[in-house]
Amino acid sequence: MNELANELARRYGARDWHDQRPNLASVWVDAIRVHDSLAWLKDSAGYVHLSFLTAVDNIERKAFTLTYALRNHEKSHGLIVHCDIDRDNPTIDSIHLLWGQAWTYQRELKEWFGIDCPGSPRKDEEFVLEGWDAPPMMRRDFDSLAYSQATYEDRPGRESADPAAHMKQKLYPEASL
Amino acid sequence: MKRDAMPRIPPEEKATFDLESGKYLVMWQGPQHPGITGNMSLRLVIEGDTVVDCETHVGYLHRGFEKLMERRLYMQNFPLVCRIAVPEPDFNEYCYAAALEELAGIEIPDKAVWLRTLSLEMIRLASFLMWIGGQAGAFGHGTIAQWSVTMRDYVLDLFEELSGGRIYHMYIIPGGVRGDVPKGFLQHVLETMDIIKKNLDDIELVMFHNAVYKMRAQGLGCIPPEWVDKYGITGPNARAAGVARDLRKDIGYLAYPRLDFQPLVGKVSDAYERSQLRLGEMYQAIDLIRQIVELMPKDGPFREKLPNPLYWKIPAGETYVAAECTRGEYGFYVVSDGSDKPRRIAVRGPSYTHAVSVMERLVRGVNIADVAGLMVSLHTYPPEIER
Numbered sequence: 001m002n003e004l005a006n007e008l009a010r011r012y013g014a015r016d017w018h019d020q021r022p023n024l025a026s027v028w029v030d031a032i033r034v035h036d037s038l039a040w041l042k043d044s045a046g047y048v049h050l051s052f053l054t055a056v057d058n059i060e061r062k063a064f065t066l067t068y069a070l071r072n073h074e075k076s077h078g079l080i081v082h083c084d085i086d087r088d089n090p091t092i093d094s095i096h097l098l099w100g101q102a103w104t105y106q107r108e109l110k111e112w113f114g115i116d117c118p119g120s121p122r123k124d125e126e127f128v129l130e131g132w133d134a135p136p137m138m139r140r141d142f143d144s145l146a147y148s149q150a151t152y153e154d155r156p157g158r159e160s161a162d163p164a165a166h167m168k169q170k171l172y173p174e175a176s177l
Numbered sequence: 178m179k180r181d182a183m184p185r186i187p188p189e190e191k192a193t194f195d196l197e198s199g200k201y202l203v204m205w206q207g208p209q210h211p212g213i214t215g216n217m218s219l220r221l222v223i224e225g226d227t228v229v230d231c232e233t234h235v236g237y238l239h240r241g242f243e244k245l246m247e248r249r250l251y252m253q254n255f256p257l258v259c260r261i262a263v264p265e266p267d268f269n270e271y272c273y274a275a276a277l278e279e280l281a282g283i284e285i286p287d288k289a290v291w292l293r294t295l296s297l298e299m300i301r302l303a304s305f306l307m308w309i310g311g312q313a314g315a316f317g318h319g320t321i322a323q324w325s326v327t328m329r330d331y332v333l334d335l336f337e338e339l340s341g342g343r344i345y346h347m348y349i350i351p352g353g354v355r356g357d358v359p360k361g362f363l364q365h366v367l368e369t370m371d372i373i374k375k376n377l378d379d380i381e382l383v384m385f386h387n388a389v390y391k392m393r394a395q396g397l398g399c400i401p402p403e404w405v406d407k408y409g410i411t412g413p414n415a416r417a418a419g420v421a422r423d424l425r426k427d428i429g430y431l432a433y434p435r436l437d438f439q440p441l442v443g444k445v446s447d448a449y450e451r452s453q454l455r456l457g458e459m460y461q462a463i464d465l466i467r468q469i470v471e472l473m474p475k476d477g478p479f480r481e482k483l484p485n486p487l488y489w490k491i492p493a494g495e496t497y498v499a500a501e502c503t504r505g506e507y508g509f510y511v512v513s514d515g516s517d518k519p520r521r522i523a524v525r526g527p528s529y530t531h532a533v534s535v536m537e538r539l540v541r542g543v544n545i546a547d548v549a550g551l552m553v554s555l556h557t558y559p560p561e562i563e564r
Contacts, residue, residue, distance in 0.1 A: 020279075020494075020495070020496055021279065021496075023428060024496065024497060026495065048406040049406060049409055049411075050409050051409070051497070051499070051506060051508060051525055052508070052510065052523060052525040052529070054510065054521075054523040056512055056520065056521040057521075067510065067523075069497055069508075069510065069525070073422055073427065076427045076428065078497060078499075080495070080497060099407065099408070099409060100404075100407045100408040100409075100534055101408050101409045101529070101530040101533070101534040101535075103534075104529065104530075104533045104534055105529075127235075127236075128235055128236040128240055128562070128563045129236065129240070130234075130236060137241070137244060138243070138244060144241075144244055144245075144248070163249070163250070163253060164250065164487055167487060168487060171487075
């Protein structure tokens with residue numbers, strides 16, 4: 001796999017190769033080169049299968065980390081390709097021409113994180129959250145509790161309890177006295 | 178026979194139809210419809226009795242699992258993860274537990290490896306039994322469903338004996354499994370496998386030699402082998418197209434490298450061949466369960482000691498753990514920031530591809546009466562899309 005890491009570094013400036021376990025590794029590339037590196041991995045390095053595409057909201061450093069999980073069936077090896085994009089202007093190249101199912105993931109990115117993939121088909125159509133009028137719900141600063149309290153009514157008689165405190169009291173009643 | 182010629186318009190290129198012309202009819206199939214798997218909905222555009230366009234709509238059953246999990250302790254997510262796939266919750270339990278163990282550096286005992294493998298094969302069998310009832314029922318063959326759901330109940334009896342739960346087992350937990358096998362359980366497993374195998378013989382005779390089933394299922398929803406990589410198709414849908422990929426063999430997780438089996442493959446991935454292949458995988462599951470019962474260590478620890486779950490912090494890192502469920506590649510991507518709650522969990526379900534990109538493309542050109550049969554033949558399950 002070192003050859004692949006070196007080749008990715010040479011061609012696309014990939015960095016921070018990390019072997020998570022013998023059959024799974026991760027690597028970082030710049031957002032502007034992610035499409036080209038994925039195309040090369042698919043067409044020339046045998047990573048033909050896109051397992052999934054998702055994002056992680058790293059709000060502390062004002063970035064979304066995109067995660068492309070690929071698989072090389074011949075070598076039985078998985079590769080996770082990461083790239084960071086600006087959280088205030090979240091845009092990334094579409095990969096729908098590389099994999100036929102990628103447009104659905106990109107539609108999800110738009111709806112759940114507000115990440116735009118220009119040119120991706122049907123990206124503005126509602127996916128899971130029909131009629132959603134709040135900020136993208138998978139962002140870390142989306143307060144799901146506040147949203148629920150503002151949108152729905154509590155059922156009468158329901159008591160709320162902090163799960164950790166509740167379990168502590170239940171499991172260790174003496175300690176919580 | 179290729180009854181439905183390859184649809185010319187891929188789903189990402191949306192076709193437009195003059196709905197005012199009187200030539201077309203918009204029809205919703207689902208979310209409450211006997212021909213729909215799970216609470217999913219298809220918006221169909223019909224010309225005569227032929228489907229010319231289809232959009233998959235999800236979000237009617239479970240939403241927000243991934244968001245909820247970010248707010249809970251690692252251990253508190255266990256009652257959640259199993260609910261992402263009702264017919265086979267154990268794959269969620271395994272992928273989530275294995276991901277946490279990998280990040281936390283926990284090695285599970287050998288007995289737990291075998292018990293997890295047993296649990297996963299048993300639930301594969303139960304899920305396939307539920308599926309084959311739906312597949313036969315979609316083509317008007319209700320008797321098969323009565324037989325197969327009864328057989329599934331026998332497997333659920335085994336789960337109840339093993340874990341106390343019939344549907345959600347929460348048997349696979351970080352560090353191993355929740356308990357050892359009860360006394361006499363393995364004998365019950367073998368006896369149940371004998372009963373189910375006999376029933377499968379009957380199902381094969383009645384369903385797969387039925388002229389109506391053959392006429393309706395053969396040539397329906399053909400998946401060409403080149404679509405497998407293009408659309409990320411996995412599991413029996415890919416294997417029926419001749420692509421011999423099975424994560425149990427390719428990754429070799431749990432006790433699978435120590436078991437004797439080969440992935441089953443077909444030639445033409447139409448509804449008939451896919452169902453035949455899944456029937457073969459049911460026989461295979463029975464064989465694997467028998468092997469597991471024979472090879473499994475009879476004693477030894479079944480669980481590794483864990484830190485206090487209320488204060489359990491997972492070291493920062495990320496991993497992706499996948500397993501071969503009945504529908505294909507099922508996986509959990511887990512990111513930890515070193516705190517007591519996950520930073521991000523993404524669930525990869527095979528239906529994400531099969532029920533949207535592949536379904537929307539395959540259904541075009543199909544007779545409206547065959548939509549349900551085609552959908553079931555892809556073995557789609559919407560909660561793993563909306564999660």
